[in-house]
Amino acid sequence: MFVPFSVMDFLDRATTVYADRIGLVDEPDQVADSWDSLSYGEVGVRARAMAAKLDALGIAPGERVGIVSHNSARLATAFFGVSGFGRVLVPINFRLSPPEVAYIVEHSGCRVLYVDPEISDSLRSVECEHKFVIGDDDDLLLTGVEPAPWEADEAATATINYTSGTTARPKGVQITHRNIWVNATTFAMHAGLTDRDVYLHTLPMFHANGWGMPFAAAGLGIPQIVLRKVDGAEILRRVERHGGTYMCAAPAVVNSVLDAAATWDGPIPGRDRVRLICAGAPPPTKTVVRMEEELGWEFIQIYGLTETSPLLTINRSRAEWDDLSRDERAAKLVRAGAPALGVTLKTDESGEVLARSNVVLEGYWEQPEETERALGDGWFHTGDGGSIGDDGYLTIADRKKDVIITGGENVSSIEVEDAIFSHPEVAEVAVIGVPSDKWGETIKALVVRVPDSQLTEADLIAYCKSKVAGYKSPTSVEFRDELVRTATGKLQKFKLREPYWEGRERQVN
Structure with a gap:
């Protein structure tokens, strides 16, 4: 049948x-x-x-x-x-x-x-x-x-x-519908969801359909608590008020909860009950340790893309790690994780991560060339560079796509460069992601001004915000006399990023 x-x-x-x-449970402070x-x-x-x-x-x-x-x-x-x-x-x-x-x-x-x-x-x-x-x-x-x-x-x-x-x-x-169905059911299984859970919507629902949680939660009869705007203290209050047991979030949300917990009056809500599922870019190991020590919440890392519904891998503490120290366990948990059920991963000769699964997109709407580029050989090309260990766990090391992930949101550096370059006093620009303890990565613009320009950092950031969404605008601008290019005139973004990422194992934070 x-x-x-x-x-x-x-x-x-x-x-x-x-x-x-x-x-x-709708947000009580809806504008509507x-x-x-x-x-x-x-x-x-x-x-x-x-x-x-x-x-x-x-x-x-x-x-x-x-x-x-x-x-x-x-x-x-x-x-x-x-x-x-x-x-x-x-x-x-x-x-x-x-x-x-x-x-x-x-x-x-x-x-x-x-x-x-x-x-x-x-x-x-x-x-x-x-x-x-x-x-x-x-x-x-x-x-x-x-x-x-x-x-x-x-x-x-x-x-x-x-x-x-x-x-x-x-x-x-x-x-x-098949993508959503498979993602929701496998995600629910790997996260151990039951009808005794309570889900807190800290993740924007527009973002990859809330990672499929609106579907998974409904299918299991899980109450869903709507949070309109992210605030660390409010997250703690909702967990306390509604008995929340799990949520999905970018690393910036983890940091906001830790900051709020530092001044929280009384026991931390959800201790030994809440699991926080994190993606976007893995937080530092010290953040995972702090979650366990200060909140008593379980940290779960996943990796995926909007194109994969999104779940490709999941990294959750397992029985074999029970005797490890918190630092040792955290070091394992910040890897992208093992393939989810039904997902096959490999890396090609360039180190790009490729995936096959029923959660992979049908195609890009009205963009057949992009669809062929991403899926033409029967594998989905993630654009991320990584390695797969002997234990099957994936580690993301670099981003082959020119994308910056800041606060869990994908930002095209090309789009930001286009906006900045439209300013009449900008001669050249390169946009890169640099480490940020709060956002994982933040956006930096390297800019060459036209001769005699008095353009300031503040002026250029304000100008960019008039062209694109605020979160896509640079948080800092560095003016340079030139941007070094190859013999063929190409910028090598990895070389521009190197000084800011020196001493770090990954080129994503």
């Missing part, structure tokens, strides 16, 4: 088995009216009402629906109300500039766009056939009407997630 996978399988199980259990606490039965009702609204708008299966939103119960529900009924959800990073959002809406062909009220004014210029501000639920939901059924197709695109990649324009990653 063959029954095609669908993202709706996860919510269907939740509404069947856990209909009366709290499924979503909060949905407060919803049972999984109520989540199911609202997902169907969302699908009915799209029926009424004439949005057919396969057509794209964009949403630009901070974490919210509405966004979590959209994974099912949109994708679960055959449309394609396009979750868009709320930190992007209006031109960046406009490009994604146009490139993906969105017919509907939902915008968070906090950013609706700034995105006023972004056009779409049907555009709504989240919060007026008459525009989001059509209650009392049964949505049209959709015959599941596991090969159909469920979401298109835009990633900066290595080009100035973002690429639309086509993730299928």
Whole structure:
């Protein structure tokens, strides 16, 4: 028997088995009216009402629906109300500039766009056939009407997630129902999730579909606590108030929790109960040790990409490491990890990490050349350099793609260079990632000014922020007389990075 996978399988199980259990606890400080606490039965009702609204708008299966939103119960529900009924959800990073959002809406062909009220004014210029501000639920939901059924197709695109990649324009990653299904179930298994867990959404839901956790949590009846904006003290408060047991986060979030714990009044919430799943770039070993000592939380490292749904590897402490010291165990845990179930990894002659799995993307939306480049030989080319040990564990050593990961967000150095170079007083520019204890990496611009220019660091950073999202702008600018190039005129980024990474084993932090 063959029954095609669908993202709706996860919510269907939740509404069947856990209909009366709290499924979503919305952020109480939503700019739109909060949905407060919803049972999984109520989540199911609202997902169907969302699908009915799209029926009424004439949005057919396969057509794209964009949403630009901070974490919210509405966004979590959209994974099912949109994708679960055959449309394609396009979750868009709320930190992007209006031109960046406009490009994604146009490139993906969105017919509907939902915008968070906090950013609706700034995105006023972004056009779409049907555009709504989240919060007026008459525009989001059509209650009392049964949505049209959709015959599941596991090969159909469920979401298109835009990633900066290595080009100035973002690429639309086509993730299928099968990709999501396999990622969510294997991730849940490796993380040891059960219906006794409580999930805290510290990770932006737009980011690789919240790493698949909205699906995994629903399928297991796990209450999901929405956190709109990351704050270390607030994370501790939510863990205490709701009994949180696990969360996903970039290293910067780990640091914010450790900082908040230093002034926390009373026992640290979640001790010996919380596991924090980290990705983006592994934190220093001392951070892992501090988590264990100061928080009493379990640290789990994963590695993956938006293109892989995202789980490729997982690194969780195992029985063989129980007798190791904290420092020894931490040194093992900051590796990328062992392949997840169903994932095959290898490195090619250049050291690039290649992967095969059912979690690998279908392709890049409307970019066949990029798709062929990434998948043409039957392996997904990650663009990351690394090595695989005799024990099967992957270690990422360098980034072959020209991407900087800062605070868990991918930033194309080419895109930032384009923005800076558009300044009339910039003659040359190279953008690199340099180590940052807070963000893992931060962005530095190496700039040659035109003759007689008085351009300052502050002026250039402000100018860049007017062109691209703030998190993509450099945090520092170093002015130079020249940028050394090869005989063919090429910049060698690895040589530019070397002085800043000297003494470190990895060229990613």
